[in-house]
Structure formats: C-alpha cells, structure tokens
Amino acid sequence: MTQTRFFLIRHAVVEPSARLVMYGDMDVAVCALAMAQEAATYRWLAGRLPAGARWFHTHLSRTRATAAAIFAAGHPEAPLTVEPRFAEQNLGQWQGVTHEALTGLLRDPPHPFWPHGALERPPGGESLEDVVARIGPALEEMTRAHAGGDVVVVAHGGSIRAALAHALKLDPHQAFQFSVKNLSLTRLENHDGHWRVMSVNEEPGAVG
16 A cells, blocks of 8 residues: 655744735745744654655745745655745735724625634635645645655645645535645545544643
C-alpha cells in the first residue's frame, strides 16, 4: 500500500487591523507581536514535522512568513514551492468590508459558525463550495506527484476546511463546522486513493 502523508498548517495570526475586516485572500501581514509570543509553538512544529518533506505555501506572504518561522525555530530548511490552489477563499467585493457591514450584503442566512453561508458566492469571489472544487484536484494531483512521500502545506483556514471536506466527502456547510486554529496542524493520509484524517487542530501537548 502506498501511503502519502499531508501536513497542513494554518498560517500565523495576522495584524489586528486586518482582523477587523473580511480579508479573504488579501495579502495582509502577520502580527509580529503574536509571532514572538508563539515561539514555543514554532519550536513544537519544527520538531513535529517530518524531515525530507516537500514544502508548499500559497502566494500570500503570511504563509511564507509562517514557514520561515518554523525553519528559524529549528526545522531543517527546505525549498519552498508556491501552490496557489491552496489560497484562502476569495471574498471578492466583500474583502475589506467590516464584519458589521457584511450582514447587510448577504443574500443567504449566515452559517451558525461563520459570517456567511457556505454556498453564498460574493460578487467577484468564491463560495466555500468553489474552494473545495479547487482544493480537491490539487490534493489528488499532489498525491500522485509525491506518492509515498510527505507533503507540508502552509495554508489557510478556508483551504484546510476544504481539504477536510474533500477527504471526508462533506458538503460545504459541514466543512464550516471545523474550527481551524492559527498555527494548528491537520494531518491527512492517502492510502492508494483512500483518504484518512489523522488529526485536526493539533497543538503543543497533543497526543498523536
């Protein structure tokens, strides 16, 4: 049996000003203060992630900065490849809108655990269903390209939820029921075409 392992990490916390708005796939900076306070988490990730893995990040600077911090914390540095299909959900005209103002722009009721519904597509943007549709083929293609190996992807809450939805064959509404924390680790395995979820939201002190 060929086993291909995926290690998905959500990027570091972004600057407080960005958190006031719907930032989606805007290129916002990570919070330097939060990064300093999370030094122990970076050391944990540096020791938790496998040596010799292929490393990917998205085109957004917050994922590259997170990968660099993991290397600085002690993980052997590896070449980084940009994988834009793992980018965060594009919120189109909602990007830059405050959370309060968003409520007046929605056509559908919001999700119980998210500011908008999983099927609602912002003008000029993507629904979560659209994100699942691009993440699924990316995962399958990377599985074929790196069969039997380890793959680390520094990504986003939305793309990690979409990866879980693909692996578990969940609908987008169910995908929004996953809480994906910053700097948490989610592990997926593909065994000859069959997906297995090994962990979600691993953090320092987790057993697994």
